[in-house]
Every structure is written in C-alpha cells, then in structure tokens.
C-alpha cells in the first residue's frame with residue numbers, strides 16, 4: 126500500500142484527487158488550513174478502507190513544510206506520491222495589490238511547493254521509486270495582466286517541474302506538471318475573478334474531470350499534462366502568436382465579462 130500526500134485537499138481539485146487515490150487504495154496524508162473540512166474529508170475517505178492522516182497547516186507560513194516533513198518522519202510515514210496542489214490566485218492590478226496577496230501567492234504557489242519537493246525528493250531517489258505531481262495551470266504559458274503574480278508563479282511551476290523531471294529521469298522517480306484550465310471550484314471566488322470572461326463566458330471544467338486527467342497523468346508518469354482538449358489547443362497557440370497579442374488576449378479573458 127502506498128501513501129500519497131496531497132496539499133490543498135479540503136476542497137476543489139485536491140479533494141477530487143484525494144478521492145481517486147483513496148479509491149485505488151492509497152493511504153493519504155491530507156493538508157489544508159481548514160481543520161473542519163479536512164476532518165470531514167478524512168471521515169469520508171476512511172470509509173473506503175484507507176488510512177487518512179490530516180494536517181491543518183498554512184503552507185504559506187515559513188516553517189510549515191518542514192514541520193510537516195519532520196512530523197511524518199517521526200511517525201515513520203513514507204510518502205510515495207507527493208501532490209503539490211495547494212495554490213491560490215489574486216485578481217487586480219499589481220501596483221494596487223496588498224503586499225499579503227502578492228507575497229502570499231509566491232509563498233504558497235512557489236516556496237511551499239519547492240520546499241516540499243526539496244524535502245521529499247531525495248528520499249524518493251534513494252528508494253529508486255516515487256512520484257511528484259505539481260499542479261500548475263494553463264496560466265503558466267503566458268503573461269497574465271490583472272493576475273500578473275499568479276500567472277508568473279505558475280510559469281515557475283512549469284519550468285521547475287520540467288527541469289527536475291529531466292534530472293531524475295533515470296532515478297525511478299517521475300515528476301508530473303499538471304496544468305488545469307478554468308475549473309469550477311472555490312478558486313475563482315477566492316481570486317476575485319469569478320466574473321471574468323474566462324469563467325463567465327468561455328466555460329470551466331468540472332473538478333472531477335480535471336482531477337481524473339491529473340490522476341491519470343501522474344500514474345502514467347507524464348512530464349507535462351494539460352487538462353482538456355480546448356486548453357491544450359490554447360496553450361499550444363501561445364507558442365506561435367506574437368507575445369504582445371498573447372498578453373492582450375490574456376488580459377481580455379481575465380477582465381470582467383460586463384466590461
């Protein structure tokens with residue numbers, strides 16, 4: 126029986142991923158800030174016959190990833206699959222964005238993901254087996270005016286993940302960068318872009334469908350996977366179109382549907 130550690134498992138894509146891992150009989154370590162929601166998820170998934178540990182932690186706070194790692198070491202838990210899913214975005218002009226929002230995105234989307242990878246990867250390499258799934262976004266393929274920091278954090282996740290996937294290619298460990306497009310979860314409301322053309326007009330996928338794409342990608346050991354054919358096409362098109370045009374279109378879809 127293997128153990129999967131999933132960050133951001135109290136809701137959205139992380140919760141759907143947790144269900145998929147539990148159905149395939151993986152024990153779970155679930156992390157998020159909300160203790161109540163984690164307990165509820167743990168009770169639901171334990172009924173499927175797997176062991177579920179929960180950690181109520183703000184991963185954007187500096188010592189949390191190390192605390193989590195040390196605690197699991199003390200308890201003798203081996204993490205076979207690390208899913209760095211927790212992340213958030215904030216909508217608004219960069220110059221007007223509160224400091225906490227700007228750096229909160231960097232701390233969670235970049236620093237915590239990098240730190241957890243840094244902590245768990247060496248042991249996977251030593252065992253000659255393991256999987257890491259880093260949840261990026263199709264946002265990572267182009268600049269994102271009005272969500273500049275969020276888009277940039279996801280570009281980091283793509284670049285970082287592809288690079289380390291290459292470094293460990295002969296070590297028995299796979300690193301999968303998974304890129305959802307717009308998905309119906311609590312994400313857009315928290316980001317403040319739930320009224321954007323992207324979410325209002327262009328359409329979002331269900332969290333269940335996205336999680337299934339992600340689950341398959343990580344179990345197949347794919348390096349880069351984009352959820353949904355339409356999202357794949359859009360991501361490819363950004364490679365050939367002029368950067369200024371790509372950036373202008375990116376802004377247009379991020380603006381409110383009314384404007």
Ligand SMILES: NC(=O)c1ccc[n+]([C@@H]2O[C@H](COP(=O)([O-])OP(=O)(O)OC[C@H]3O[C@@H](n4cnc5c(N)ncnc54)[C@H](OP(=O)(O)O)[C@@H]3O)[C@@H](O)[C@H]2O)c1
Pocket residue numbers: 132133134135136137138139156157158159160162182183184185186210211212213214233260261262263264304305306307308309310311312313315
């Ligand atoms: N939804 C989309 O349209 C979309 C598109 C592309 C990529 N993504 C990416 O997919 C991932 C999951 O997003 P989602 O849509 O499922 O979002 P979500 O519904 O808002 O869920 C986010 C999860 O992360 C947890 N979380 C948030 N801040 C945290 C913190 N500081 N420390 C620990 N846990 C934290 C949340 O739980 P608590 O609030 O209890 O902490 C929740 O479990 C993110 O990386 C996101 O960037 C989402």
